[in-house]
Amino acid sequence: MKFHLFFCVLLLFCALPEAQCQLRAVSERVSLDDSSSIAQQKRIRKLIAFPNVNKIPYYQDKKKLQSIVKLAKNDKQEALYPQLYQYVREFGIDNFYKDNQLLWQLAVLEEQKGDTLAAILLYKLVLKHYREGVNLSLVREQIKKLPVENKDDYVPLKYYYELVEYRKEIDTLRPPQGVYLNMGTEINSNAGDYGPALSPDNSTLFFTTKRNVIKQGLKERENEDLMYSENESGYWMPAKALEGINSPYNEGSATVSPDGNQLVFTRCGSPDGQGSCDLFISDRTEDGGWSTARNIGKAVNSIYWDSHPSFSHSGDTLFFSSDRLGGFGMTDIYFTYKNNDGEWASPKNMGPVINTRGSEVSPFYHPAHDVLYFSSNGQLLNFGEFDIYKSYRLDNIWGEPQNIGPLVNGKGSEFYFTIDSQSQNLYYARSVEDKMANLDLYSFPLPMEAQPLATTYLKGTLKNEETGEPFSNGIVSIIDLDNGVEVAPKFLRADGSFEFQLINNNNYLIVIQGDEFFRLEEIFFLEGDKEIHRKVASVNSRLKFENMKFDNGKAELKTSMFADLDKMIDFLLDNPDFKLKIEGHTDSDGDPKFNLDLSQRRADAIKAYLVEFGKLDKDRIEAIGYGSSKPIVEEVTEQDKQLNRRVEFNIVRQ
Known part of the structure; x- marks a missing residue:
């Protein structure tokens, strides 16, 4: 099949x-x-x-x-x-x-x-x-x-989540993390369960199962059937067989018309089929059941494989996948529409944007927005085998497909999926160790890259405030503060730039972190396309903060120091493989022994702040007072003495 x-x-x-x-x-x-x-x-x-x-x-x-x-x-x-x-x-x-x-x-x-x-x-x-x-x-x-966007723009999620976990004790604003939820034993069986589809009101889930077997003499064979489950008070009820539709042949890949009155699905091996697998259609009956299914017709079905139907909003356009001759690749996506006589017209190929020399399958038209989703192994930005993509239509032209990102698309294959009309969850099949056997249905919070309304651009750059040169070694994270929609983090590009597509009219937090500069955090409201161009201080191996000035003869921290110390906390939290050496220095006035002790107390006070408020391991921080033994300049004037009275931070990789 x-x-x-x-x-x-x-x-x-x-x-x-x-x-x-x-x-x-x-x-x-x-x-x-x-x-x-x-x-x-x-x-x-x-x-x-x-x-x-x-x-x-x-x-x-x-x-x-x-x-x-x-x-x-x-x-x-x-x-x-x-x-x-x-x-x-x-x-x-x-x-x-x-x-x-x-x-x-x-x-x-x-x-x-x-x-x-x-x-x-x-x-x-x-x-x-x-x-x-x-x-x-x-x-x-x-x-x-x-x-052009490529796979290397995205931060490996395992590394990113490890970094988030490391910071969790100090960060109050943390990026949400989507969790795959198995839909449970009410839906899934010990055989394959896949191919989900939702009714227009999201109250009924249709899916394909291999749990049923057919006996042929002394032998048994798998038989694909359609099942359905109804949602009651947020819970999916035990799945039932779709009576009137299932047969001794193989049924699956269903789609429901927007008015809920028609069901189109795939049946394979049927004697009234045109090819190996055909599209069939059934009407809702007065008692709420489904009429005897009929072949959608030879005007649509070919002598080859035709499957994976999906209705448009109007209900008179149907997208599907086929391996018929004359296409661009192994399998292409086509569409058919009802003509003026109410009959389904000859299918049209979706063309060279959607289809490639590879395989395009599982078309899905979003129930509330004009966005076409599908799976492909022929697109250029690809994280695994088959990935899910989305494409927008403008003036009857379909846009370049966009990969919906690594939060959904992994090393294996993602296809047979559906999205609810509120764009909250993606339902699709996943298998253990990326194998195709024993698929189960899962739900997953729809991330930003897959959101149909994520069409507003956020672009920006990060540069060195001293040299103006771009920073290229850093991670850019976006946090949706209004809806908690997860956004896949990206690396800064070689020219210091970054780019995201987000949902408009929302509040966001942008966080840029790296081992060459101090962390940048900024809250913004997105109202139309926006650009953020910022300059931040570079982290040299030896640093001196202008505000790190103690009162004469004292070692107590002042509030003016906290901002710089918090920068250092952020850097050390973002870069757990770095250690810090705090060096306290005085001028030559006074008793050398007192100066040595004073410089040590000042260094210790700074270390205590970093450990207490940054929750940092004290073994990562070394505090040493040098008194007046390491002057920067020879002391001739009072200005020379001010230069020598300093605290330096020496950052070293462990």
Whole structure:
């Protein structure tokens, strides 16, 4: 049962008039790129509309192609660009791998013209659909030079949570940590349970199970069936078989129409099927049950594998996955819609943004927002095998898929999932040790990267306040203070920059920490795209704080010192592999023995503060008084004496 129940860089043109597409324009504020102009966006959308996708398999005009080759050979780029641009626009599905070299040439020209956004999109398209014809390593090196997100931007979660745990005694504002919750024995069995789907009001959970077996003579075989569970007062009731739907064949991957009156699911091995697995449809009956399922029809189903259906908001557009011939890769995502006669139309391929040369499965259309989620092993930013992605639609064009981040996507495969209409929880199947056997259903708090409304940009930089040079060795954490939505932490980039997409009109805390600078904390309210550019003090191996001045002859700390001492606490908490040496110094006035004792008491007072208020291990801090034995300058003036009266902090790695 191929893929059943166990189983794109540009933008996609809907390929149909607005009235036929039956998909509402995205209501949230979404742009191709925050920094791009409207004119640039329109030009790029025109480039990647690809009107021939779903019309012809392959576009070729030998005369135009010969002209392009001649202009490229003679390095006549100004004349080459418009001809190449127009030729690429005419691509059919097969062009994306057969004429991959032309995409590469256009990407290079776009970069040379200074259109970084268009170049990135085209380079990604080359990599997603590459089979032969270009130097793949060269493309990857080229795209690395451009501002694209990659896996290395994200902090390994194990390390990050260890750091949070280390700080927990001193920090009062801690980032939330999502917890996977097994949905329990009321839902899960000792066999595989997967493929969740929620009713429009979130009150009923449908899912696929392998708990049932069918006897054939002396033998038994697994049989996939649909189950459902109803939620009562926040608790899922014991799952029941979906009577009227289950058969001796395999059923699963259900989706419910927005009005709750239709159920579309996959059935495999049925004699009335078109292929190995087909889409079937059932209507809600007056008694609350389901009518006898019927094949959705040969206009939609192929002689191959068709599965993983998902309704749009209107209920007259259906997304699904198929391995039928003529696609971009192993399995592609398609959509069908009801025509004016109320019949399902011939499916359309979702195009080169959503689909790749790999496999795209498990499409899921968010029940409250115009966002398409799906799983893929062919996208460029990938944390494991199959990852979950989201894509927004603007003016009938689907945006570059965004990985929903390492809080959800791990080293294994994530697919067969659903999200409730409030965007609070993600429901999906997980297995022990990333194996496909004995899957269980889990719920997980939907993190920021997966939130449909996380479309507002926070960008910024962190630089050295003395030199102006960027800090590149640091961790940026964002804490949602209003909703407690978890945000995956990221590293500062090489140029000291960082970037997040967050939910607008919320309060946040940003924390930037590292071993080269003092910790930055700042609370802000996000109201539209925001930039935070800050400069902080560098942590040298030997430090001297201007406010670390004691009263003459005394060793008591003053309130003016606390801010600097708290900075030191934060640094030591953020960097547990560092030790601190506190060195107290006096000028040469007075008795040398008294000065030595005074400098020691001052160093001890500082150590006591750090240990008490920072909850630091006292063995990490050494306090030594040197009296007047280590002057910085020869004492001639009173100013010279002030320079020699000091406390220095010497930071060393353990």
